[in-house]
Amino acid sequence: MSATRVDPPRETAREQSAPSSTARAARYLMVVRELGVLAVLLLLILITYATNSRFLSEQSVRDLLLGAAILVILAVGQTLVIVTRNVDLSVGSLVGLIAFGTGKLLLEYPGAPIIVAILAGMLAGAFFGALNGALVALAKVPALVITLGTLYIYRSIDHLWASGQQINAADMPAGFLDFGRSAGILGIPWLAWIALIVVAVATFYMRSYRSGRELYAIGSDPDAARLSGIPSGRRVFGVFAINGALAGLAGVLYAARYGTLDATVGTGLELEVVAAAVIGGVAIFGGSGTVYGAALGALLLTTIDSALPVLRVDAFWQQAFVGALILAAIGFDRLLSVRLARRMKSRRTHVV
């Protein structure tokens, strides 16, 4: 027994050097996740550009950014929700409802400043989001079920309100439509600027604020979060309200971008949003993932939509391509986590 006793200083030295390398590996693998999406995105752009150089013309880049902006904003909100191990499926209906409401508002008051329309849309969105949050927090039913219910309810409110009528772009104030299409500073469309600001603010919040970190904690282990005194109910409620507000913002921007609005606007958008987040590395069971990863995922999805026709890929194959991408993303996540786990495990056996 005494012969096999471990010499303490030596063991300490060994322990100290190895974990820091595993920690570095862990951080590296996490960054790799977002870099992977970026690499696929750049590759797709490069191949499409090589096939048809007009793909990167000023006009088509602007169209791409305009299309991506709305999805990016929704993906940011959805990421906040998914990180807490919840999901909000009602965002598609919410975008439709708020977009139609914005159209109605501007028909009524054509002179209203754009900022008023945006604030009104976000406020209404926050209200519906808060309704989701309250139901999730109170009913103790999975958010998947609750928001599946509100998906249909919000959509039917939209239908009742529109009652078959359609708002035409021609009737909308020109200034508003111009805002939805024109370029702002540095030639980048205003919508893209707004999306960029949303991503930046959300990234900063999720990384550097206590309540932002608590969202990860809640999703990582809900029971542990409760035992550490994190106000989980309040946080989850807040996240749904913020997501609602962002869906409202997206609804207003949708109205500005397209102008022509009816009760079917945003149908099925929620699945595209969840897909963007998953492709961007947000774990569907919460606890990990970044806002900018989800934003990259949204950008990738939009780019696929406009790149595949250029590559003369049959529209028939587009959805299959997106599906394959989702499976590849999940497979990649799995591979990373298995590799990480193996590294961590091999360390542990050394210690004992």
Next chain:
Amino acid sequence: MTSDSPGESGTAPLLTLTEVHKTFGAVRALRGVDLALYSGEAHALVGENGAGKSTLVKILAGAHRPDDGDMSLDGKPLALSGPADARDAGIAVIYQEPTLFPDLSVAENIFMGRQPQRRLRRIDGQAMHRQCADLFDRLGVSLDPHRPARGLSIADQQLVEIAKALSFDARILIMDEPTAALSGVEVERLFAVVRSLCDAGSAVLFVSHRLDEVFELCKRVTVLRDGAWVSTDPTADLTPDQVIRRMVGREVSAMYPKQDATIGDPVLEVRDLARLGAFEDISFSVRSGEIVALAGLVGAGRSEVARAIFGVDRYDRGSVLVNGKRLSAGRPAAAMKAGLALVPEDRRQQGLVMELSVERNANLTHRWALSRFGWLSRRTERASARQWTDLLRVKTSTVTAPVSTLSGGNQQKTVLAKWLATEPQVLIVDEPTRGIDVGTKAEVHRLLSELAGRGVAVLMVSSELPEVLGMADRVLVMHEGRLTGEIDRSEADEESVMFAATGRQEAAS
């Protein structure tokens, strides 16, 4: 290993509980418990499963609120309305299964909700990691603050929890079965940390059922039984036997009415069974009329072996023979046909269909034998269920009541009834008395013993040492997926089993 006296006489207790009561539905979990913790002492809290230890811990953690009774800290009344309150009061709880956030870094786990801040209330990451490294230095731990908590061993997770307690200057540290999953070296390291915390003036409440550790570490010991306070004494004035008698409240032997049975030929033989990452080199046999206990610590792989034998889980290598005939792997139906029965560990999830009636549950395993041309008559079903529930004395208002309305003990008896109705030759029971009251426990033991008397080969997986020692003709001990001991009834005692279970000694068979 008595520590030097810090002179607690004269000083006021840091934390006191007086006449604390807590009821959950019909269960009176705590019935007037008193406890006083002094600064600088390690205080043990012991009791059988279900004695109320965990409830008391949860109350101190702020997770439950007492129905009645007073708590005070530093002589001032203490009311905890949530875990955050407990933390603010300087109480830290370390659970048996630490509650860390696997996706977050070790440093974030420690400072969650209390991260050091910079301008604009932003989290100061550098300061956080520096403070974390300082805490680890104080504890003499070499963990990297940046690494994620996922993949940390249980021992390291506990050290992270202790660092968390240090970070908010907890004066009261509550440890709920902290050593259950630790190896010998890790236990020593934990104890060294606890001793230094006590020297620094903290009070530690050490909840454990390992009496040797209680006597090694703690200065005083409080015994709970059936939710009530029994005694508080200096450990120096007691022997482990006295503590056990107080925990049980009766002579140990009376609880385990093991009858002698004629032991026949091997019925169940297991040869070189292995599954990657779970267990390996498992070989043993169980003879008719014999009760063999499979002991070991939580996570040693005992349930996995039981499930593999019955065919619920697959195995990679080896074979299982019943009466000399090889059993095909991974097929519970084949195992049942060969005369095997498995009463699983988690009866709520694996043993019973909670919404169905008692009779339906009792007949689940042999509904085909009861039916004629696939038609199950109400009358035969009821008669059969009666027969077994009467034999086992299942207490239920009617046999048509849903199983979910029964008490834990009666649920367990219903599971037993379900399997006994198949008239098995080999009965595998996994934790047969977990979470059931003492009276029912004795009945389950009587039943197992009777079955053995009738020639059934019984393999009993159990974490309760007294049960293992009282019931088993032979004790097999597992440690980290391997058999580390085979001990005959005559030689089995707490020490020999615990030694093998912690892998400290490779016992020869």
